[in-house]
Amino acid sequence: MWDYTPIVKDHFLNPRNVGDIPDADAVGEVGSLACGDALKLYLKLDDNKEKIVDAKFQTFGCASAIASSSALTEMVKGKTLDEALAVSNQDIADFLGGLPEEKMHCSVMGQEALEVAILKYRGMEIPQHDSEHDHGHAYPDFEGEIVCKCFGITDTFLKKVIETNRLTTVEQVTNFTKAGGACGGCIPKIQELIAQVLGDADIQPRKRPEKLSNMKKMQLIQEVLERDIRPLLWADGGDLELIDIDGSKVQVAFRKACAGCASSGNTARMVEVKLRDLVAEDIVVEEVAQ
Amino acid sequence: MKEIYLDNNATTKVDEAVFEEMRPYFCELYGNPSSMHFFGGQVQSKVNEARGHVAELLGATPDEIIFTACGTESDNAAIRSALEVFPDRRHIITSRVEHPAVLTQCRNLTQKGYRVTEIGVDGAGCLDLEELKAAVDTDTAIVSLMWANNETGVLFPVEEAAAIAKAKGALFHSDAVQAIGKIPINMAASNIDMLSLSGHKLHAPKGIGVLYLRRGTPFRPFMVGGHQEKSRRAGTENAAAIIALGKACQLAGQHMEAENTVVKALRDRLQDALMAAIPYARINGAGAERLPNTTSIAFEFVEGEAILLLLSEFGICASSGSACTSGSLEPSHVLRAMGVPFTCAHGSIRFSLSRYTTDAEIDTVIREMPPIIARLRQMSPFGREHLKGQG
8 A cells, every 4th residue: 555645645535626618728638548647727717817725626536636636736826827836746745744655757847837827828839739639749739759759758747757856767757757657668768768858968967957946046055954964964974054145245154074173164055056057046155253 | 442344255253163163273273283192193183183174075085185274275275286287288368357366377378478368257257158169179278267256246057167167177176165055066076186275264264275176186275385284285284273164164064954945044134125225326246146145236326435435434344346446447357348337347346245144234234324424425526417316
């Protein structure tokens, strides 16, 4: 039996915002009956057409698909369209207190429906998606070439998910997108795509979102510190602690071997460079003694 | 919450009498049956007694019974033995709907240069005997076909299939894990060479299985070492579990009639009531002869894991052919082989009853299931047109 968090169970047993919005401003539809899960998301905007005032969903799928859809509708209400576009599949999983890795594709489905709905609303050409019968394309991304024939997953979509979630193994890619999870014929191709994305990341700076909300920025700063910076310091017996984030000002205190180290000034610059590279250009790192 | 256990094809409750039978063989009568002293000897005679009970249920003789650790081991042992017995035959035949214990092994063997033919089934899950006839040749070492399907309960004509295999000199094995204890089996009047059974499917504990090996059938052991089981399966006997299985087989024989009358009537009542109450549902394998305890019903436009978790809220335990429950991403290979459309396969639920299932439990399922399906369909983007006015 899956180990679902109490939040997942709650959103499955008492899903929020089930249904449709007949006069919805934006509708996003992904997945198909054949694939085993599908989501239709409806968004209603305020009179200025800026903020999402209502969101509803219809989902065919397992408990985590229903919970992810329910979470998504709760998360986007009150957000502007730009803020909503910044919601990642990881944000949906985090909102639910985490998902089993094998079920991450449910959060990806949610994020994708949101993106499709907003891009369509903004006039982007997205071909008609026949979710009841179509087994060709799980996501209405018709630019790329189909890699996984079983679930209809394209290379552009895979690269996007690999990049945003920093996936490194085929198993992870399968858990996040289902690609490679049926006949397995596309596994070598998925390996190639992972290598391509990882290779790209080495050469080019990671693409940053245009504008980050404060909330998102704080979250990204914390992520980068945990994932990219602290492990480097640990390697030298040091560590740092995040003290505060005020707009673009990030205060850190150095610990263990880094505390009082003559080169901690350099270390602070290193942290700043990383954060500027991965989060936002205007970040300033300050060392505080605490 | 008291469980309503309708997942007996997954595993069964150990019968209290079975547990009592095995209990002394842990802390008190713990001797090794192979030992040359009274203390081991008394365990040995009890093991032999158990072997007799198993043989009786199968219509076999005691020396045809080899105790193993599980059904999967028995399946592996049977197929590997046949390939060693006939080193010049490089062809294996099985079916597309076998349990992974057989199917995975066969598919792995293709990487070692064996040719594997997987016989298909029709929409009702029935085996295509003509396809089997065409596939068997003098290169075929073994034909392995299940007696009863674990997901749908559909029975295969194993005797006819065995005759076809033997006409070309191949050995015939049947994975009878789901059939034994549920339908009468008489190996004395059969031409099947090898048969697998698993204790925990018939109210014995987990960790004990049997490979039936017809007297005179050539055999090469899978596990080698000591002389246990006449050197056909090395390793110290799991005496307590063997004794438990003996008792369980005795009880299965006594309950065989009830299984095919009382349990079957409960199963029929359950499936008839659900089919009457819920539109857009179909019984998988409806047209075939099936086990008396099993029914697999496909509910369109909804997904199995969600159904199971809502059933679980009422204490009801069942299983699903959906992709999401297993961690695999594809719906059941059995349902797909039968050509069940994806729309139905994802929403298939298997109820498997036992002699412990009560009328009241079936009433609860009949009461709770329709609103669960209606609730999920209400949430689903599909089929709303079809279902208008039907909740």
